[in-house]
Amino acid sequence: MSIRGGGLDRKSKASSEIPNSSMADIAFLLLIFFMVSTVFRNDKERPITWAAAAATEKIDEKAKNILNIWVERDGSIWINDMNYPMEEVSDVVAPLYARSERHLVISIRGDRETPYSFMDAIQKELVSAGVVRVVFATELERQMTRARR
Amino acid sequence: MAVINQKKSKVSDEVPTASMADIAFLLLVFFLVTTVFPKDKGLEVVLPEQGEEIAVSQNNILHLIIRTDGIVEVKRGESTSIQQMRPDDIEALWRNEVTANPNLIAAVKTHPDAPHRFMIDVLDSLQLAGAERISLQMLEDI
Known part of the structure; x- marks a missing residue:
């Protein structure tokens, strides 16, 4: 503590980055939202040639x-x-x-x-x-x- | 030297979480891209209700008889003259006919052995020409 400018230096270090640990949570929230809201078809495609x-x-x-x-x-x-x-x-x-x-x-x-x-x-x-x-x-x-x- | 040691231990004491968001977005984008939406498209027709039969004057009917080779025989009402044409030419024919008689009904009669696509070709031409009164039948008196 006493070596590096007594506390002030530490304070500025804590605020120097945006907290990005919650960004992953936001991304997962989006991921889960899209997975839940996607409606999957209930039947498989048959092999047909379309007109x-x-x-x-x-x-x-x-x-x-x-x-x-x-x-x-x-x-x-x-x-x-x-x-x-x-x-x-x-x-x-x-x-x-x-x-x-x-x-x-x-x-x-x-x-x-x-x-x-x-x-x-x-x-x-x-x-x-x-x-x-x-x-x-x-x-x-x-x-x-x-x-x- | 003591200062450098202290700094090193500070860097390594947590798992880097900054790239976790990238991984999650990668997953998100992957699932978005690989999701295939089904092709729900086609030519819409309205089927008659059961027992719904309307007597239509023969003058208002344009018979389109689809043969097994895809050639369409066009017959107007009760007249016996038959005109042969390709499915693509029906569009122009319908536009001409419907201006002469707005009450015209297209009676599409397909041969039972004719492939489905020939009927689709004719239906396509009729819908491109804006026809709404279309009756789909199977050719019975072969």
């Missing part, structure tokens, strides 16, 4: 109100990671639709080569489940590639 359309629009609905129905090339149907036969689609969708208070939007994710008979059967099932809003999931096609086609 392309220039009029593709984003679905104006919350992610939790969108139900994906995957239709593969061979006509097999996947809802929430489960394979269902065609006749059961309306029985599966109807309770989900009722639970969402009729806000549910069905996103039909059909392979571009799926024969239309399967897509028609899906639509008939959805009509009997009472669903009104349906989206045919597509990839955005640029006008440039469209002109070349």
Whole structure:
């Protein structure tokens, strides 16, 4: 103490840095906030080739109100990671639709080569489940590639 | 020398916490970047309600019959003349037709064996042309 200017020197040393130990806490708070607020999808992607359309629009609905129905090339149907036969689609969708208070939007994710008979059967099932809003999931096609086609 | 020794022990007596924030931000940025948001996009259609059938005059219907090879056969109402065109040409056709008859309904009838993408192509052209009254059906009398 007596060697280095008696206390005054020490005081100035304590205030010379911004305390950065709490910065990590702030960063972790942010990290945890983003991890908690991120909504993960409840189904895995099926291997399909997307159809392309220039009029593709984003679905104006919350992610939790969108139900994906995957239709593969061979006509097999996947809802929430489960394979269902065609006749059961309306029985599966109807309770989900009722639970969402009729806000549910069905996103039909059909392979571009799926024969239309399967897509028609899906639509008939959805009509009997009472669903009104349906989206045919597509990839955005640029006008440039469209002109070349 | 005694002064230097005292200084050394002061530096080493705490774990450096300044870089912890960098590590946390690195994690934060990593998770932000690797989070893939799903592509919820497509062509929206409104399905009819069950049992909802409206009688429409044949004059107000434009039949678009999609064949298995993607060629579209256009038929106006009850007339038997068939015009063949590519899906991309439907957009211009619809714009012309709808100015002549604002009540026109597009009846898209797809062959059961035609790939889904041909129907999407036609639906795409119709939506680009601003069509709202679209009926999607399967071709039954082949």
